[in-house]
Amino acid sequence: DTAVSQTPKYLVTQMGNDKSIKCEQNLGHDTMYWYKQDSKKFLKIMFSYNNKELIINETVPNRFSPKSPDKAHLNLHINSLELGDSAVYFCASSQDNRIGGGYTFGSGTRLTVV
Amino acid sequence: RKEVEQDPGPFNVPEGATVAFNCTYSNSASQSFFWYRQDCRKEPKLLMSVYSSGNEDGRFTAQLNRASQYISLLIRDSKLSDSATYLCVVKRTGGFKTIFGAGTRLFVKA
Numbered sequence: 270d271t272a273v274s275q276t277p278k279y280l281v282t283q284m285g286n287d288k289s290i291k292c293e294q295n296l297g298h299d300t301m302y303w304y305k306q307d308s309k310k311f312l313k314i315m316f317s318y319n320n321k322e323l324i325i326n327e328t329v330p331n332r333f334s335p336k337s338p339d340k341a342h343l344n345l346h347i348n349s350l351e352l353g354d355s356a357v358y359f360c361a362s363s364q365d366n367r368i369g370g371g372y373t374f375g376s377g378t379r380l381t382v383v
Numbered sequence: 384r385k386e387v388e389q390d391p392g393p394f395n396v397p398e399g400a401t402v403a404f405n406c407t408y409s410n411s412a413s414q415s416f417f418w419y420r421q422d423c424r425k426e427p428k429l430l431m432s433v434y435s436s437g438n439e440d441g442r443f444t445a446q447l448n449r450a451s452q453y454i455s456l457l458i459r460d461s462k463l464s465d466s467a468t469y470l471c472v473v474k475r476t477g478g479f480k481t482i483f484g485a486g487t488r489l490f491v492k493a
Contacts, residue, residue, distance in 0.1 A: 304483075310468065312427070312483040325480065359426055371417055371429035372481070 272296050275360045275375035282350055283383055289346045290378045292360030300324075301343040302372070303335060304359040312359070318343055350382045385485070386410055389471050392488035400461045404487045406471030407453045415474035416447055418456045420467045421486065427470055430456075461491045 275292040282288055294301060302325075303315040317325035318337040332348045343360060360375040389406045396402050408416075416433035431438065433445040433454050444457040458465055471484035 309485070310421075311485050312470070314480065371419075371432065372427075374426035374428070376426050 273360055273362055273373050273375040275358075275378055277378060278376065279379050279381075281381045281383065284350055284352060286350050287346070287348045288350060288380075289344055290358055290360075290380075292343045292345075292375055294341055294360075294362040294373070296362055296364075296373060298362035298364050298373070299340060300363050301337065301340070302361045302363075303343065303345050304361060304374075306357045306359060306377075308356070316343075316345075347380075350380075352382050355380055355382045384409060387471055387473050387482045387484040389469075389484040389487045392468075392486075393490055394487065395490045395492060396461055397492055398461055398463060400491075401457065401459050402461055402489065403458075404456045404469055404471075404489075405453055406455070406484055407451075408471075408473045408482075409452065410473070410475060411452065412475050413452075413473045416445075416454050417472040417474075418443075418445060418454075419470040419472055419483075421470060422467045427483075430469070458489075461489075463491050463493060465489060466491045 273294045300319045302317045304312050306312045315329050316335040320340050321337045334346045337343045357377045357379050359377050361372040363372045387408050390404050418430040419427040420430045421427040431440050431445050433447045435447055437446045442459045446455045468486040468488050470486045474481045
């Protein structure tokens, strides 16, 4: 029974297309995140939602739009995909972002833009 | 300067060796500290939290030095299965931001 599941696992698409990645967690956590890991393996926060409210919105092109229909789901929609968007996107959740505690990550979505 | 900096890798060690990683952080408002492990093409997984008094989990020992703003991870009796990238993670006080270090790659050889 996967704790944080994201789909799809792999996504290959052409430049200019629009795509979505979905994430769901069954841990009852309050906070969910999207991270991007590029080819240099550096993990960077993109967005965070706490109980459906956006609390972190890093400097990310506005082609990226997160949506949280409820606290168990956080989706990421990307418009007009560019070559530089190729990366692994990880969804994560934590119990309460204001208290020390670790994250549980999904298995990642490997996005390749051609 | 990056907010969280780790030892450059890779570390290549034989089985049974003891290896230590250091990590420094620049923001004194940092409150919570963790080590994560990431295997190749997998997601990061929490290895252990780091407490002020230092803590141990089997072969792994984590230390925190707030005065010098660094944390460390010691792995004793290395196993082949310890080969992975180890990520130092720092969370700021009262805020929502968690910063990941770039990771240190460890290879344990037979």
